[in-house]
Amino acid sequence: MELNSIQPAAGAKHAARRVGRGIGSGLGKTAGRGHKGQKSRSGGYHKVGFEGGQMPLQRRLPKRGFKSHLLKFNAEVTLSALGRLDLAEVDMLALKKAGLIGELTRVVKVIKSGEITRAVKLSGITVTAGAKAAIEAAGGSVA
Known part of the structure; x- marks a missing residue:
């Protein structure tokens, strides 16, 4: 065995799924993103804790306590x-x-x-x- 001949076991690696490459690929048109909506659009996503415009949980709960920096x-x-x-x-x-x-x-x-x-x-x-x-x-x- 040589270092330059080491490779993963057969079937261990899968080719990356190429989306948006025509009807025949099975992942053309919407490329697995479904129809409409924020998640279908490029650059369209939200920050952690975002609840679609509903008041997020961390803002709905009352503030409580205090920890002195001293x-x-x-x-x-x-x-x-x-x-x-x-x-x-x-x-x-x-x-x-x-x-x-x-x-x-x-x-x-x-x-x-x-x-x-x-x-x-x-x-x-x-x-x-x-x-x-x-x-x-x-x-x-x-x-």
């Missing part, structure tokens, strides 16, 4: 995630290095999810009331 700058850290860090002092930079928050993050909040047993000192990080109580009960502090 959310990408906010992050949450759980108490259990703080407990897994082997650091006595935790700030924004330490959390970024540990991979707990993204590089774009500007605002971090510690939430009360899980347990913390180690004393941790937080600086420059906001904390929920429940998380603050848990951190101080473990011997840590929030600045």
